[in-house]
Amino acid sequence: xxxxxxxxxxxxxxxxxxxxxxxxxxxxxxxxxxxxxxxxxxxxxxxxxxxxxxxxxxxxxxxxxxxxxxxxxxxxxxxxxxxxxxxxxxxxxxxxxxxxxxxxxxxxxxxxxxxxxxxxxxxxxxxxxxxxxxxxxxxxxxxxxxxxxxxxxxxxxxxxxxxxxxxxxxxxxxxxxxxxxxxxxxxxxxxxxxxxxxxxxxxxxxxxxxxxxxxxxxxxxxxxxxxxxxxxxxxxxxxxxxxxxxxxxxxxxxxxxxxxxxxxxxxxxxxxxxxxxxxxxxxxxxxxxxxxxxxxxxxxxxxxxxxxxxxxxxxxxxxxxxxxxxxxxxxxxxxxxxxxxxxxxxxxxxxxxxxxxxxxxxxxxxxxxxxxxxxxxxxxxxxxxxxxxxxxxxxxxxxxxxxxxxxxxxxxxxxxxxxxxxxxxxxxxxxxxxxxxxxxxxxxxxxxxxxxxxxxxxxxxxxxxxxxxxxxxxxxxxxxxxxxxxxxxxxxxxxxxxxxxxxxxxxxxxxxxxxxxxxxxxxxxxxxxxxxxxxxxxxxxxxxxxxxxxxxxxxxxxxxxxxxxxxxxxxxxxxxxxxxxxxxxxxxxxxxxxxxxxxxxxxxxxxxxxxxxxxxxxxxxxxxxxxxxxxxxxxxxxxxxxxxxxxxxxxxxxxxxxxxxxxxxxxxxxxxxxxxxxxxxxxxxxxx
Numbered sequence: 001x002x003x004x005x006x007x008x009x010x011x012x013x014x015x016x017x018x019x020x021x022x023x024x025x026x027x028x029x030x031x032x033x034x035x036x037x038x039x040x041x042x043x044x045x046x047x048x049x050x051x052x053x054x055x056x057x058x059x060x061x062x063x064x065x066x067x068x069x070x071x072x073x074x075x076x077x078x079x080x081x082x083x084x085x086x087x088x089x090x091x092x093x094x095x096x097x098x099x100x101x102x103x104x105x106x107x108x109x110x111x112x113x114x115x116x117x118x119x120x121x122x123x124x125x126x127x128x129x130x131x132x133x134x135x136x137x138x139x140x141x142x143x144x145x146x147x148x149x150x151x152x153x154x155x156x157x158x159x160x161x162x163x164x165x166x167x168x169x170x171x172x173x174x175x176x177x178x179x180x181x182x183x184x185x186x187x188x189x190x191x192x193x194x195x196x197x198x199x200x201x202x203x204x205x206x207x208x209x210x211x212x213x214x215x216x217x218x219x220x221x222x223x224x225x226x227x228x229x230x231x232x233x234x235x236x237x238x239x240x241x242x243x244x245x246x247x248x249x250x251x252x253x254x255x256x257x258x259x260x261x262x263x264x265x266x267x268x269x270x271x272x273x274x275x276x277x278x279x280x281x282x283x284x285x286x287x288x289x290x291x292x293x294x295x296x297x298x299x300x301x302x303x304x305x306x307x308x309x310x311x312x313x314x315x316x317x318x319x320x321x322x323x324x325x326x327x328x329x330x331x332x333x334x335x336x337x338x339x340x341x342x343x344x345x346x347x348x349x350x351x352x353x354x355x356x357x358x359x360x361x362x363x364x365x366x367x368x369x370x371x372x373x374x375x376x377x378x379x380x381x382x383x384x385x386x387x388x389x390x391x392x393x394x395x396x397x398x399x400x401x402x403x404x405x406x407x408x409x410x411x412x413x414x415x416x417x418x419x420x421x422x423x424x425x426x427x428x429x430x431x432x433x434x435x436x437x438x439x440x441x442x443x444x445x446x447x448x449x450x451x452x453x454x455x456x457x458x459x460x461x462x463x464x465x466x467x468x469x470x471x472x473x474x475x476x477x478x479x480x481x482x483x484x485x486x487x488x489x490x491x492x493x494x495x496x497x498x499x500x501x502x503x504x505x506x507x508x509x510x511x512x513x514x515x516x517x518x519x520x521x522x523x524x525x526x527x528x529x530x531x532x533x534x535x536x537x538x539x540x541x542x543x544x545x546x547x548x549x550x551x552x553x554x555x556x557x558x559x560x561x562x563x564x565x566x567x568x569x570x571x572x573x574x575x576x577x578x579x580x581x582x583x584x585x586x587x588x589x590x591x592x593x594x595x596x597x598x599x600x601x602x603x604x605x606x607x608x609x610x611x612x613x614x615x616x617x618x619x620x621x622x623x624x625x626x627x628x629x630x631x632x633x634x635x636x637x638x639x640x641x642x643x644x645x646x647x648x649x650x651x652x653x654x655x656x657x658x659x660x661x662x663x664x665x666x667x668x669x670x671x672x673x674x675x676x677x678x679x680x681x682x683x684x685x686x687x688x
Contacts, residue, residue, distance in 0.1 A: 001435040001483070001611075047111045050088035051118050057081035062127045069135040071142065072446060075149050076497075078132075083443050083451065083498040089115050090439050091397055097191070097431040098399050098423060098458060105429060109184055116180045123160035124173045132157065145496050145660050152499070159285075161277060168276060175273045179266060183613040186255075186262045190608050191429060193254045197224040197247050206239035208357070214465065226251050227426045228433075229462045232473070235341040236356060241328075248338035249600065255607030263573075263606055264583055270616065271579030282574040286617035290508040291624070291663055295575055298620045302564060305623070306594075309564070312557025312686055317596045320555065323347050337597050344555050352547035352554075356473060359544065364534040365424070365461065365470035368477055371530020372484055375520060379647030380492065380655075383409040387419075400427070408491050418442070418453040418491035424480075425470070426460040433610065434459040434479050436486035436514075441501035442493045453502055455490040457483050469534055474548065478521045485517030486510075492655040500659040508621035509628065509663040513654060516629035522552055523641050553685030558596065560623070560684055565594040567620040569606070574617040628667060630679035635670075 061077050070076075089111055095101075096108025122128065132153050142150060161172045198221040204212055211233055215222040224230055224247055234247050267282070274285040283295035292298050317335060320343045325333045327346060335343075348354040373384050384406045391398050391405045398405070402425050408418045426432070440454040459480065464470040472480070489510075490502035503510050520526045524545055531540040569590050573581060583606045588599035606612065611619050632654070639646040653670040667675050681687065 054085045074135045079497045120176045129157045129162045203243045228460045236345045244338040252603040252605045259607035267579035283617040290506045309560045316555045316558040352551040354547040360471040362531040362540040363472040381411045421456040424459045425463045438490040441498040443498040444496045455487045482514045485514035493658045494656040495658040504659040507618045508624045512625040512628040570619040627680040630683045
């Protein structure tokens with residue numbers, strides 16, 4: 001996930017104030033407010049100081065005399081002040097997601113709210129809009145990033161409500177600030193959720209003694225928490241169907257009714273704001289600036305794919321159901337959502353001779369890291385240097401003992417081009433999924449000095465124990481490669497302006513580089529290059545490796561339909577008239593409509609569906625961008641996954657460009673043709 005995943009798109013609030021795209025509109029019929037009548041008052045703090053400095057920088061732009069406007073003292077200065085605000089506040093904001101200190105987390109949450117509210121207010125300032133409009137009226141001869149920045153600025157102001165009367169803009173600002181506050185609370189509730197399922201030893205049949213010993217327990221009861229390293233193995237391996245159901249249902253109830261209420265209020269407010277701005281729905285507002293452009297195109301995308309995928313999903317269900325009936329000796333057994341992972345692993349063992357727990361033994365995390373580093377350094381002409389030991393003395397924050405820091409050097413020039421952090425294991429109150437934060441964006445400042453990008457991978461992989469290193473499931477390895485794909489996108493940016501740096505691309509393209517990189521963990525030569533048994537160092541056996549690769553499309557139709565479900569529920573929520581919708585009922589009903597399962601009463605998955613804040617009306621982007629990811633991957637398949645020539649071509653055509661040009665133009669340039677869906681369908685195990 002880039003914070004989309006990543007979640008930098010949420011946290012790079014200062015640096016990205018001009019990052020939306022829409023259609024420029026006339027600036028003639030707009031009234032202008034006084035610049036500071038509603039200016040916020042800040043109490044003394046580093047965040048307050050940063051916001052006051054940003055206020056002063058805005059005022060300096062506004063005060064440029066008539067006839068003296070240039071790109072640098074107007075749009076360039078906007079990029080400067082937003083990058084400065086980001087750089088001055090981002091560490092505090094980020095701590096809300098990773099710190100072990102409750103006060104730091106609270107300060108981070110407050111900082112995120114304050115900085116977001118400042119940005120909302122900024123884009124409602126008519127005097128600033130007037131300044132940008134006056135510059136646009138000079139019809140400057142711009143090209144490249146500068147021309148794109150002017151276009152984006154005018155579009156952003158329109159989408160911020162600058163065509164509305166002053167009173168309406170104030171109401172829109174109030175709504176957007178409430179949306180911001182509720183969204184932060186929604187995510188905080190997910191992070192701090194303490195759901196546990198008490199289980200007896202008999203209810204954990206199929207689970208290893210080591211796994212059970214690692215669970216917290218009280219008396220004779222073991223407490224299954226909802227973190228990935230606990231939830232996923234139970235779904236994969238527990239023979240007791242009732243236990244799988246209990247844990248699955250509990251997982252789908254995280255966030256509680258409190259988050260359902262927050263979400264439903266959010267949906268109403270988003271719809272209200274979108275209607276004020278002239279859009280038919282929140283989905284139309286959100287998708288306007290993406291490759292899809294409108295909700296109708298998203299629906300058509302799903303309508304085209306679903307019949308194709310359903311054919312594969314029906315075959316998958318038939319295979320899984322037969323496996324369950326064989327396993328349970330019950331000819332009338334039915335298939336439920338909590339069966340999916342279990343029978344996928346069951347078939348891996350019985351049909352493909354692949355035991356997922358045995359596979360783990362060949363993926364100790366240090367070997368995976370070494371392999372990932374070796375592959376990407378070779379492909380893209382890079383060198384990573386571990387600077388964890390000196391990070392503290394150089395002023396680099398280290399927020400936990402598990403965290404490691406690496407500098408990235410471009411081999412050809414010998415110059416440092418960025419830094420990334422790895423924070424890979426779960427702990428209490430930490431962000432609970434896997435994501436990449438783009439903390440600092442590359443930017444060339446007017447005096448020529450360059451801010452280099454800084455990224456952080458925040459994941460929740462299996463922790464090491466006293467007797468074993470962290471042993472990764474193959475799916476965890478895939479997730480690691482995915483998030484590192486985002487990291488590379490951030491680090492290798494060569495954008496001049498922060499607005500277009502790294503992953504600052506359309507939300508329905510941002511997952512393409514990360515999803516493309518997942519293909520490496522399904523290639524035999526790649527896996528052989530770094531796997532090794534944690535005790536003996538022996539490589540993954542050929543028969544196990546062959547079985548894993550042959551089983552890649554096992555259940556692919558059902559998995560794709562599960563992605564459709566998330567995307568279509570997201571779309572339903574954000575196209576509901578006035579945003580009024582029973583999210584729980586729709587979530588349950590649509591499971592039976594989109595997937596090959598019946599809806600499950602008493603669930604409310606949406607209460608912990610973090611993508612509904614930040615990725616709202618955008619979850620379709622995972623499947624949408626997967627089409628482009630697989631198309632881009634074709635060049636590597638032809639030239640070799642470890643071929644530096646293919647890697648450098650991709651670095652130059654995609655990764656270094658960030659958002660400096662339109663995504664479809666970037667794709668055409670990389671592919672040398674129009675994008676096609678053939679590779680995507682083949683990826684799912686379907687004939688083009």
